[in-house]
Amino acid sequence: MLEFLKGKNKAILGIDISSHSVKILEISGNDEQHIVKAFAKEEFPVDIPEENAFVDSDIIAQSIRKLISQYKISTKTAALAVPDSAVISKTIQMNDGLSDSELEELVILEADKYIPYAIDEINIDFEIQGHSAKNSAMLDVLIVASRAENVSKRVEAVTKAGLTAKIVDVESFAVERVVQLINKDLPAEGQDKIIAVIDIGAKYTHLFVLEGMKIIFTREEVFGGDQIIHGISEHYEVGFEEARRMYQNKQLPEDFTTAIREPFIENLLVQIKRTLQFFYSTSHHTYVDHVLLAGGVARMEDLLERIEKDIGITASVTDPFKYMDISPTIDTEALHEHAPSLMIACGLALRHIE
Numbered sequence: 488m489l490e491f492l493k494g495k496n497k498a499i500l501g502i503d504i505s506s507h508s509v510k511i512l513e514i515s516g517n518d519e520q521h522i523v524k525a526f527a528k529e530e531f532p533v534d535i536p537e538e539n540a541f542v543d544s545d546i547i548a549q550s551i552r553k554l555i556s557q558y559k560i561s562t563k564t565a566a567l568a569v570p571d572s573a574v575i576s577k578t579i580q581m582n583d584g585l586s587d588s589e590l591e592e593l594v595i596l597e598a599d600k601y602i603p604y605a606i607d608e609i610n611i612d613f614e615i616q617g618h619s620a621k622n623s624a625m626l627d628v629l630i631v632a633s634r635a636e637n638v639s640k641r642v643e644a645v646t647k648a649g650l651t652a653k654i655v656d657v658e659s660f661a662v663e664r665v666v667q668l669i670n671k672d673l674p675a676e677g678q679d680k681i682i683a684v685i686d687i688g689a690k691y692t693h694l695f696v697l698e699g700m701k702i703i704f705t706r707e708e709v710f711g712g713d714q715i716i717h718g719i720s721e722h723y724e725v726g727f728e729e730a731r732r733m734y735q736n737k738q739l740p741e742d743f744t745t746a747i748r749e750p751f752i753e754n755l756l757v758q759i760k761r762t763l764q765f766f767y768s769t770s771h772h773t774y775v776d777h778v779l780l781a782g783g784v785a786r787m788e789d790l791l792e793r794i795e796k797d798i799g800i801t802a803s804v805t806d807p808f809k810y811m812d813i814s815p816t817i818d819t820e821a822l823h824e825h826a827p828s829l830m831i832a833c834g835l836a837l838r839h840i841e
Contacts, residue, residue, distance in 0.1 A: 501836030661834025
């Protein structure tokens, strides 16, 4: 099940599994104060064959076990997320006053109208959003479904690692949770504003748009930080692993800026403009108030300034931990350095605090 509303947990690990790496976070506290208790990250070997942007569950499990042991993480329950591209969501109206069992029965009947798969091939959940603006006697109910294999392969990976998958969420919900947490850094704290989160991962760039601090649009583009690594590999005639090491250690020749970084930024700006234009063309909105930059290359030199100059939108780099306390066992500098790429893991780790 995709559990949005199920009960609070004393502790839970937010585990973000991508085609490139696994990231683990544990956050304790309450609505007023958050403490980062654990942070771990590992990249997968570059020669792993990909299938639907998800690597082999045995290799994922091995990486998780290694991180759990290395960082002495004791919590055994986990929250995971499926990408929005693997999810179908629909808001419907239902009569107020129905029991939970009646709601569940009607949700399944309604879902069958909108989801192009057999009910026994999907995982489905629902959340009551409140009374409908169209009819106060009705409730808005959000239905979210994903094919069972999208959920099961993630659950299988953490189960093999010796953990219990307590929650399977949706990536955009995790992002929304983090943006709400850092709202004080946004124009008018995000209220009545259009905020775009541009998350540049290794292989994909995701756009999440929020209005009134709620997700209203998501889109995925096949373009990411690995373009830089491939560029280094081809231009300097080195293997991919060596190119990645050169980039991570900042051991790059003098012409890296003109030969690799500048073309990458130009291509990225084209992707961002194209994706924003798609948002404008499919909604009644014609502008974005602020951009939150996330992902592994968010701190790239000149990138923030170029977004503001070329796209004409104020922008900032996301740091979910800016106002959190950090456990003394954690490398604080490394946590903040990786912060832009930890939005989803952070949003998942916050689930027990809701």
